[in-house]
Amino acid sequence: MPISGLLITLEQPGNIREISAAILEICDAEIGDLEERWLPIAVDTSDSRTARDLHDQLLAIPGVGYIDVVSVAFEGDSPAAEGGSPLSKATRS
Amino acid sequence: MLTLERRKFLKLAALTAASSAASRRAGAAPLAANNGSSLAGLDWQKAPCRFCGTGCHVKVGIRDGKIAAIAGHENAEVNKGLLCVKGYHVGGILYGKDRLTTPQLRDANGELQDITWEEAINVIADRVMEAPEKFAFYGSGQWTIPEGYAAQTLMKAGLSNNHIEPNARLCMASAVTGFVSTYGVDEPAGCYDDLDHCDVLICWGNNPAEMHPVLFSRVMDRRSRGEKVELIDIGTRRTRTTEFADHFMNFRPQTDLAIANCIARHLVYTNTYDKRFVEKFCNFRADIEDGLDLMGRPIDFAAYKEMLDPYTIEYTSKLSGLPAEQLQHLCDLFADPKQKITSLWCMGMNQHTRATAINRLVHGIHLLSGKFGVPGNAPTSLTGQPSACGTAREVGTLCHALPGGLLVAKPDHREHCEKLWNIPAGRINPKPGYHTVEMWTRFCTPTDEGGDISTIIVQVTNPGQTLPNLKKTFQAKKNLKDKFLIVSDVYPTATTALADLVLPAALWVEKNGVFGNSERRTQQWFKLVEPPGQARPDTWMTLAIAHRLLELGHPGMKDKDGNFILAVHDEAGNEVPVWDFDHFYDINVDEALFEQYRPFTHKKHKNVAPYQELVKHTGMRWPVVQDESGEWRETKFRFSEFSDPFVEKGKEIQFYHSTTDDDRAQIWFCPYEPHPEEPDDDYPFWLCTGRVLEHWHTGTMTMRVPQLANAMPKTYCELNPEDASELGITNGDPIVISTRRGDITVPAWTNGRGRPPRGSLFVPFFDETKLINELTLDAYCPISKEPDYKKCAAKIRRA
């Protein structure tokens, strides 16, 4: 379940409102404060494939120049992480 | 289950990282439009690094009154342009948001309230006047030389009170007793140049790859230039140093004593010791019959030989766990006259309940094998603090010492210092004060139960995190209403948390300073930027307290002629009122105090260079004397005729402060003795504590530098994977470590940075949220009074 911090480079500093709206239309992102042409956002996706798709969708928004991936948290709530170590026995002799 | 909370947290963290990247890019953009001349706005100045005892010189790039860049100083002999990650980020330590900026006094409700500096100084002076003999001064090896000298003068020359200690008692005291009992005078004979010439480097319980990385690289980079250097790591756990080592000798804690004796035995019994060197320059010595003291008793060679007899390779191998071949290899190296051997050690040998003994023994095998006094052959102890040598040891801010390596117990030393201080005869108290553990234990003991220290002022150190067995030696203060703790620091710490009065201090290049590093190098710097808010230099605080005591009529604040003991004069000879902060920078107080201190260094031939000479260099190694042409010349190799100006012509090697008055050094025999708290059935693990590369000591500075804190965010417990497996512990699991003094919960890290052998744990002490020193043992070396942070018995379980 990747949670990614992305840095969006806008082609121009002006059109922030439209772009924010466009982003929120695609996903449930946390949007940070715009610094000149750079807009930080954090997004939560169900798996890495969705994350890649989302990346492409964001890049397709008019006015978005580049997207840098600043951080990704892969920590997930997979069944194994829920408690105990049901399968680790397999590694014991 | 990944809870909603946690996801929110992760998302916020991701956004923070992205935002930080955005603001950096935004900041970069306008500059991208600038041209090259904008860099000319960067003003480069020199200063020694703030952190460890290596003493690298950095260049500080200043823009608009703030530090904006750091570079290694290419002309500095110590580091030759290289730094470590801490050094490169040293500029960041000044700019943590929670800098202390106002003096604060704790009110009746336990809240800290802002007060003025004048009020603060008055509060301190009143506490001192109330009971001057119950007042103690606790500083550190991060005190600059003038800061230490001012504190030393206030206490010993002014208050006739010897309760002044540096935290160096916790790190260097055993090196001092080792040097003094061997050579009659403190500090290494060799210097870092040995690292450029040695064939073999032996690290005794030392991890310089992380703790003194610039020195470590100085040796290891010789390999990439095609030179051959054999690295032997004698240690109790695998570290980054081990990865470079040709031989890793993993010994059972405490048996280093036996290993050193085994080498000595081999040299003596196979007649491979350096007979000429030993006969010309050495005597033999052993502990007194019933106990341990600094000077011991003389013995002859036959007795020495007999004492060594048990330490055969077989016996030592059994005791230490080292294979016989490894011991044999060590013995052969020392027996080979062609090998140039440098030994390095730091806390592994110093924080040891038989620390003085192991220090003596390592000096002993170097003397016995004649591996001494030639570039590349040296027993060299490293220091962990930037001025442990310069201030704690040379200015002698220890309860038993006087400036320049002199002792309060010696009448002629007291008389000599009284003359230099121009104070009445008999002013200096002949009885040593309380050493660190004793001082803090008494401070934390109720007054009516013998707790006869009532007020402590702390400067430039964080005892609330570094004292051993913290509950007993520090935290017990909490319930003692009549005790008063004054703390000068730059950030809130575990110590300011219990302070009754907090003083905001100027840090590093926010003030003038002089440090002395591990190789006798004295280095000076100027104030380069303004401290924040009302933060002020520690030197000023001490001067202001002393002057307030003078105003209150304390007789000790006047010298023989009725003048202020810490008076500073201008060139015309007029006293400058530097205790008034408005006038503190009217004159260079550092230079004035340093020049007052300088004559003290002459008696023991530790002649430091004049301040104005230091200004011109990136440090100079004492003794610094003027040659015929008037040029000031430093000394690389002490006691060696070719280098040391105090060695008489034709003597070759002369230990001119020999404890036996015959120019000879002492080769000691000290037996192996078990540790006072060896692991047993209840507490089956050895617990070792220490530092990591990214953080310096208690992390008060480095944890506020994002690059360093992110690289090493929190403490952990290293343990052996097999032990972990047996106990059902995996990486990241919280585990409870318990000793007889307390317990702590930290995450486990197996196959992490270091790898302890089975039955061994390692926990770094930098993390103020996890005070590992609540668990450590307060047993200390009976001679140096330095506690053992490296060994105690512990048990662990999964939390």
Add this chain to the structure above:
Amino acid sequence: MDSDQTENHDKGMKRLMSILLSIAIIISASGYFMGLVQTKNDIAAQKENKWEENKAIDPNRDSSSLPTAPHYTEQSDARWKANDDWEGHFARLHPQAVTRDPTNPSHPHEFEAAIAARLDRRAYDTAPPVVPHSIDEQDPRACLTCHAPGNARLIGDRLTPTISHPSFQNCTQCHVPASGQHELSQTPPSTIAVSSLENEFSGQQPIAHDEIAYENAPPVLPHPVWMRQNCLSCHGEGRPSAIRTSHPQRQNCLQCHAQNHVLDNREQIINQFPDFTPIPLPEAPESNPDQTAGSAHGEHE
């Protein structure tokens, strides 16, 4: 396992094993030398599939003796013991000789992005960059597997940068992970030097624009050369096109590109006395009447 059918079986096994082992040694030794010849030919032929060689790591190894690898979902709970002798195989990845067209001139945006990306990893211009990935905490020389000269690896679509100062090899002395202790970490791993709101240090920014004497003259270096002996570490193949050299065939960079006298970081530091202009004392009437002198050293409140 049943422990009853013991000694004879064991002895037989031992003998068999030693025979098999000697066969294996002979095969592998001859294979090794044949391989040397083959590799030479292979390189010349430039194989299509660069991953193929990694498929069979050790054909002679008895696969039943290997522990079963844990499933991905189990990894957080897996016992590390089983992986004690785990080895990375980055070293087996073949560096790809990427020949990309020299881009010249690059788009200003790209250039800006390259400079900004560079700064993202540093506390200030010329600071040692943080490591954007997790590291081998134990052995600093592990870094050289991918970062030593000639060891560049193509990982994903990125070519690993080459060390620019090969004589210094205690890498972790200066380069620490952007977010360390990844095994224990509570925060997301980061690839940049995250600055913190808790620290107000503001680092020197790079100067992106170079000094050019006249149009088409070779630009003066816009950064210091100290610790940057190998220009191609940053300006060679595989680096962002905006700062990549357009003429990699010319190796002697400093022949045409002059060092910047301000930046080359070798300026002699002459120690300067701070201005200790005394604040006039009330009892010193003859002193300087200029009351503002020296106020810089006074108290700031």
